[in-house]
Amino acid sequence: MYRYSLRKRVAIAFAVCVAMLSVVWGFAFFAAIKLSEDRVLTRQLEHAAEHYPTMPANIHTYENVDSLPASLKTWAQTHPATGVYEFESEELHVAVVQFDAQKQNAFVVFDVAGIEAASSEDWWWLLIIAGVVGALGVLGFGLGVIVMRRAVAPVIQLAKVVSKINPEHLTAEDHKRIETSKFGDDEVGVLAKTIAKTLERIGAFVDRERYFTGAASHELRTPITVITGAIELLELSDLSDADKKILDRLRRANLDMKTTIEMFLCLARETDDGLYDEHFFVVPLVNKAIEQQRHLLNGKSIELNVEQLANPKIYGHPPAFFITVCNLIRNAFEHTLLAQAKISIFIKGNELLITNQLNIRDNESNISIESISAQGYGLGLGIVQRLCERNEWSFSLRTEDRNMLARIMW
Incomplete structure (x- = not known):
């Protein structure tokens, strides 16, 4: 039994799926940030441990362009704006700041040589991240399929029940195959009840049609048979030519009536179960x-x-x-x-x-x-x-x- 309508269940299922995926992606991104932070600190400690007892000085400050490393002088002479810059080939990160009222630039240079991971290691991390993203995508797809399948389960159940009914050979018991109590009072329940009532009416109509055609076949053919027998008896007696013409017309009219009855009974018979094929x-x-x-x-x-x-x-x-x-x-x-x-x-x-x-x-x-x-x-x-x-x-x-x-x- 379902408390909500099909539309609400689908909306709730979609919202639950989105919420769960959002939580999973949020934890994934948070874990990636923490991993990156820990990775940077770990690399700094490893670099310092390699030069123990002399501690390496990775960060240097320069108050003028002439004191900068040669690789940075040409760039510094262009008077870059305040901000942070990265030079991948030199493995340097440079921050440009203003330190006095004349707004002269000062440079803070962070040497990341030995701290940043090698390119091959970056590729491995990229593959790991791609694998995690793919796994989360598959998980989201599977979760969506499971949630939506549960939401539309009553529709699938009703479709399976209806598919077992042969519309070419309906019976009075077909409507009982649809147990309407299993579908609740939502849209699917209304549809199930409507289909069951329709099948019940069709089954009743088929029974009435079979009864009518059977009774009509007997009741209509009986007087035709009596008339045919009377005509055959009259043919055995001595009749004048005028009477024979009248009798001939009676015979043809009786035959036409018999054909007409057969025709209408044939059209009225909805199902004959292959008895006449x-x-x-x-x-x-x-x-x-x-x-x-x-x-x-x-x-x-x-x-x-x-x-x-x-x-x-x-x-x-x-x-x-x-x-x-x-x-x-x-x-x-x-x-x-x-x-x-x-x-x-x-x-x-x-x-x-x-x-x-x-x-x-x-x-x-x-x-x-x-x-x-x-x-x-x-x-x-x-x-x-x-x-x-x-x-x-x-x-x-x-x-x-x-x-x-x-x-x-x-």
């Missing part, structure tokens, strides 16, 4: 759809041309494919309004192409699915598109040279 041949379903809709060509001078260029076998939902093909063939049969027209159906290895001639205007060279549906050229094109999307088939509908081209690709 299988490999099936395209040609038998296309031929069945043609025969089922052939009555729409009665009384029309239309040439129907079916070319089977391949015998494809595809994977998906056979009823969905049959419904899709039925809709497109029905559209082609119903909306070919010319007195003399031709409808062509091409079955290829990876596509089904249906073309029919239309009586359209010259400026309608490219019509979208929405505009075709609005103008009455199509029946259930939106449903066809949804069925194709559900089964990962590609569907397109366009006009070309006064012909309507409907294409399904898999």
Whole structure:
């Protein structure tokens, strides 16, 4: 359980990390200063011990330029300003001071020969300091990672729990995987509770959808089956030609109703757990759809041309494919309004192409699915598109040279 929000925890973690690094760097710099001070004093004592019992005089004072060492006379004649100067080649440190009212310069010369460390020793110290700085950098990085990881631990925990949920196969128990009590009342807790409630609603919706489709499938198909049986019994009796035409219309209407029910149940079924996915041949379903809709060509001078260029076998939902093909063939049969027209159906290895001639205007060279549906050229094109999307088939509908081209690709 966390007392503070995620934003405050991140801010606190950052502040703690910066404070700890500042303390560490402060101690490091203080230790470096003390080490340098001790090092200078130690070198002075070592230099004095080397000349024992005669104590070396490292510091000299000069009140005029002529008394300075030869190496410093040329520089002193330029009247340098008051301050401290270093001459590395001569290993001398010079302080310029004013000692009287005439503001004449005096020189204090500190000979550091034998006291300053050799260049090689300086390089070793530089490597040591670089190593210490690098170690502190690594320590700071590791400390920052540990502190920030603890700060965002609830987010990582929630992400791991959510990643184990498969959005393609949601169940009513998925929301129970997120134990919201572990995330407190901060932003992560609110997010966890929202996700759990959303999953609970989705799971309940999936259960209702499965119950509805199962009940609707039984309740809607039962009267269709009864009507089909009654029609078959009527066909066995002696009927007049007029009665046979009426019976034929009843049979087609019953078949259309059965197809429509199958279509809507197929669209309403959100998850079928792969029970309806299988490999099936395209040609038998296309031929069945043609025969089922052939009555729409009665009384029309239309040439129907079916070319089977391949015998494809595809994977998906056979009823969905049959419904899709039925809709497109029905559209082609119903909306070919010319007195003399031709409808062509091409079955290829990876596509089904249906073309029919239309009586359209010259400026309608490219019509979208929405505009075709609005103008009455199509029946259930939106449903066809949804069925194709559900089964990962590609569907397109366009006009070309006064012909309507409907294409399904898999």
